[in-house]
Amino acid sequence: MITPALLGPIDVLAEEVASGVTIIEFLLLALVAVNLVVRAFAHRSYVRAARRDGADGISRSLFLEVTNVLIVLGGFYYTTIHLHGGVVFTTLAIGLLVTDFFEFEARLVEARNELPLERPKGALVASALVFVYIAYQSLFFLVAPVWDSIV
Numbered sequence: 362m363i364t365p366a367l368l369g370p371i372d373v374l375a376e377e378v379a380s381g382v383t384i385i386e387f388l389l390l391a392l393v394a395v396n397l398v399v400r401a402f403a404h405r406s407y408v409r410a411a412r413r414d415g416a417d418g419i420s421r422s423l424f425l426e427v428t429n430v431l432i433v434l435g436g437f438y439y440t441t442i443h444l445h446g447g448v449v450f451t452t453l454a455i456g457l458l459v460t461d462f463f464e465f466e467a468r469l470v471e472a473r474n475e476l477p478l479e480r481p482k483g484a485l486v487a488s489a490l491v492f493v494y495i496a497y498q499s500l501f502f503l504v505a506p507v508w509d510s511i512v
Contacts, residue, residue, distance in 0.1 A: 383442055386499035389435045389450070393492045396428040400481070400488060407468050408478050416472035421465060429458050432491065446498050453494055457487040 403422035410418035436454040440447030464481035471478050501508075 385435065385439050385442055386446075386495060389432070389439060389495045390492075390499045392428060392432055392435060393488070393495055396425070396432060397488050397492065399425050399428055400484065404478075404481060407472075411468075411472040411478055415475075416469050419469060419472055425461070429454075429461055433458055443498075450491070450494060450498070453487070453491045457484065457491050460484045460487040 399422065403425045406422065407419050410420070433451065433454045436447060436451030438447075439450055461481070461484045464484040468478050468481070
């Protein structure tokens with residue numbers, strides 16, 4: 362197993378928070394939560410821009426794109442700490458990135474056809490999956506005693 366001291370400079374700065382849980386998991390959890398909030402604000406700005414200027418007024422949210430890329434890069438880093446969890450998280454994060462790209466294009470199509478903009482349902486589901494998985498990875502120590510007694 363790869364130790365955090367070998368490839369994990371963030372986790373070297375702080376000792377392991379709990380048994381098997383590292384700082385990067387909590388950072389990713391916070392980043393995914395921020396991404397969900399930014400996603401809501403971005404959708405509101407898309408709706409306002411579509412009402413005001415039509416499809417030409419809608420542009421990608423820079424902050425949403427930055428958080429998406431940081432989540433994927435964080436997933437690559439997490440892979441160096443915990444191989445299995447990192448690969449699963451990174452796969453979900455790349456799925457979120459691709460889904461978000463196509464959801465934005467769907468909003469542009471709706472704006473061009475002068476339809477009301479729907480919520481980005483696919484991106485919301487992908488975000489929820491990413492959030493639930495990293496919450497499971499980072500907060501499992503809270504339910505570990507109960508889980509161990511059952512299993």
